[in-house]
Amino acid sequence: xxxxxxxxxxxxxxxxxxxxxxxxxxxxxxxxxxxxxxxxxxxxxxxxxxxxxxxxxxxxxxxxxxxxxxxxxxxxxxxxxxxxxxxxxxxxxxxxxxxxxxxxxxxxxxxxxxxxxxxxxxxxxxxxxxxxxxxxxxxxxxxxxxxxxxxxxxxxxxxxxxxxxxxxxxxxxxxxxxxxxxxxxxxxxxxxxxxxxxxxxxxxxxxxxxxxxxxxxxxxxxxxxxxxxxxxxxxxxxxxxxxxxxxxxxxxxxxxxxxxxxxxxxxxxxxxxx
Amino acid sequence: xxxxxxxxxxxxxxxxxxxxxxxxxxxxxxxxxxxxxxxxxxxxxxxxxxxxxxxxxxxxxxxxxxxxxxxxxxxxxxxxxxxxxxxxxxxxxxxxxxxxxxxxxxxxxxxxxxxxxxxxxxxxxxxxxxxxxxxxxxxxxxxxxxxxxxxxxxxxxxxxxxxxxxxxxxxxxxxxxxxxxxxxxxxxxxxxxxxxxxxxxxxxxxxxxxxxxxxxxxxxxxxxxxxxxxxxxxxxxxxxxxxxxxxxxxxxxx
Numbered sequence: 001x002x003x004x005x006x007x008x009x010x011x012x013x014x015x016x017x018x019x020x021x022x023x024x025x026x027x028x029x030x031x032x033x034x035x036x037x038x039x040x041x042x043x044x045x046x047x048x049x050x051x052x053x054x055x056x057x058x059x060x061x062x063x064x065x066x067x068x069x070x071x072x073x074x075x076x077x078x079x080x081x082x083x084x085x086x087x088x089x090x091x092x093x094x095x096x097x098x099x100x101x102x103x104x105x106x107x108x109x110x111x112x113x114x115x116x117x118x119x120x121x122x123x124x125x126x127x128x129x130x131x132x133x134x135x136x137x138x139x140x141x142x143x144x145x146x147x148x149x150x151x152x153x154x155x156x157x158x159x160x161x162x163x164x165x166x167x168x169x170x171x172x173x174x175x176x177x178x179x180x181x182x183x184x185x186x187x188x189x190x191x192x193x194x195x196x197x198x199x200x201x202x203x204x205x206x207x208x209x210x211x212x213x214x215x216x217x218x219x220x221x222x223x224x225x226x227x228x229x230x231x232x233x234x235x236x237x238x239x240x241x242x243x244x245x246x247x248x249x250x251x252x253x254x255x256x257x258x259x260x261x262x263x264x265x266x267x268x269x270x271x272x273x274x
Numbered sequence: 275x276x277x278x279x280x281x282x283x284x285x286x287x288x289x290x291x292x293x294x295x296x297x298x299x300x301x302x303x304x305x306x307x308x309x310x311x312x313x314x315x316x317x318x319x320x321x322x323x324x325x326x327x328x329x330x331x332x333x334x335x336x337x338x339x340x341x342x343x344x345x346x347x348x349x350x351x352x353x354x355x356x357x358x359x360x361x362x363x364x365x366x367x368x369x370x371x372x373x374x375x376x377x378x379x380x381x382x383x384x385x386x387x388x389x390x391x392x393x394x395x396x397x398x399x400x401x402x403x404x405x406x407x408x409x410x411x412x413x414x415x416x417x418x419x420x421x422x423x424x425x426x427x428x429x430x431x432x433x434x435x436x437x438x439x440x441x442x443x444x445x446x447x448x449x450x451x452x453x454x455x456x457x458x459x460x461x462x463x464x465x466x467x468x469x470x471x472x473x474x475x476x477x478x479x480x481x482x483x484x485x486x487x488x489x490x491x492x493x494x495x496x497x498x499x500x501x502x503x504x505x506x507x508x509x510x511x512x513x514x515x516x517x518x519x520x521x522x523x524x525x526x527x528x
Contacts, residue, residue, distance in 0.1 A: 027372075102289075105282075109290055118470040120477050121488045121507045128500075200384075212478055231394060245383055
């Protein structure tokens with residue numbers, strides 16, 4: 001089948017690779033060529049700009065080492081645990097602030113004040129309270145994830161069609177039934193959007209905490225290699241961190257898009273219905 | 275109707291301030307009664323004393339000026355680079371389509387973690403902070419400039435064409451003024467993310483500014499001072515974000 005497709009496109013005279021893809025390939029090759037030229041130029045002190053071959057050799061060596069997976073697991077555990085705690089707290093409180101509007105209005109001021117503040121300044125408090133081990137990193141991830149999730153959950157709550165809520169109440173639904181049968185099904189898309197943003201900042205928060213003070217994790221590994229001036233290894237760890245962070249973001253975006261395409265109610269649909 | 279709304283707002287404000295005061299009272303009592311260690315939580319009365327000491331000894335407004343100066347310089351450079359690049363991505367649409375996904379992915383990526391790379395290249399100095407700020411600030415400006423130019427109303431473009439405007443005149447007289455609200459959304463995002471990145475770097479590198487001030491208090495284990503510095507940074511960032519939001523609202527109304 002594939003061969004038939006190839007033959008057809010060749011016969012029709014259309015290029016197999018579109019113009020955008022050609023630009024992307026040329027850009028990758030251009031950047032790689034410039035990097036290699038700089039690495040071999042001698043303009044920089046030894047290994048500050050290492051050859052890509054050295055970086056990939058370091059990456060390969062890391063992937064074959066058991067210790068690397070210990071650091072990878074530590075970061076993954078911290079991110080996922082913190083993200084889960086922060087997200088559950090964000091969804092729960094978001095629903096509460098949406099249902100109890102007076103409480104919501106009181107808390108709005110504090111949440112809106114703290115949400116955009118640089119979370120890293122709270123790290124010393126977290127280290128004093130939870131110590132410099134895994135606990136403070138989980139707390140940092142939880143705090144980072146909490147704000148985007150609670151903000152999008154409250155926004156979603158305010159846009160739920162009031163008819164759904166009236167129907168739930170007319171059936172004498174209890175608080176848990178209201179949450180599981182009315183609120184959560186209407187909140188899928190806003191919550192997923194909050195989770196996507198929350199996961200991104202949870203990853204950044206965890207890695208920053210590891211860089212500042214820790215003894216395990218990918219952030220710790222990267223900064224340790226920097227301090228030991230093992231630059232190719234440092235680049236290799238940064239590549240892994242970027243690949244994981246961008247992969248997690250792409251996955252959440254895909255979930256978001258798929259739910260949107262399936263017609264899950266989102267904020268604008270709900271507001272339109274109301 | 276108006277009075278009822280005003281009364282409700284006053285009620286919200288009173289309960290908000292009251293709960294803050296209650297929280298402060300609880301913190302004071304829990305530490306003075308020995309429930310919570312003084313090395314974990316500082317009583318607000320000690321935080322207040324530390325805040326006065328910081329004001330006299332640490333020159334917090336100097337730290338603020340340092341952080342703001344680097345942030346604004348990075349944004350200035352990012353506007354100078356991001357606007358023409360955004361225009362080019364709009365003008366040469368194949369390039370725009372090719373790079374849009376990459377730029378979006380880069381915007382969402384943890385760029386801050388590239389700082390060891392710039393430390394290696396530039397050393398532990400202002401250059402690293404400036405380049406990291408610039409990297410953070412440039413991408414939203416490029417993306418929003420392209421988006422702003424793409425969403426200019428066709429009616430306005432037709433008016434320009436009916437006056438036989440040249441491409442340059444179309445850009446300066448019609449497209450840029452019409453795209454300014456969207457472009458400023460990009461600048462606003464840059465201002466928020468760049469401040470966060472600069473404070474984080476100052477904290478990580480202990481390199482002066484607001485982030486450095488918090489880090490220094492922690493390193494000295496001055497717990498009341500640490501809490502005072504954190505409150506100071508949060509309040510200042512709140513004022514900064516409100517000003518940025520205010521500028522955007524004003525631009526939309528003009």
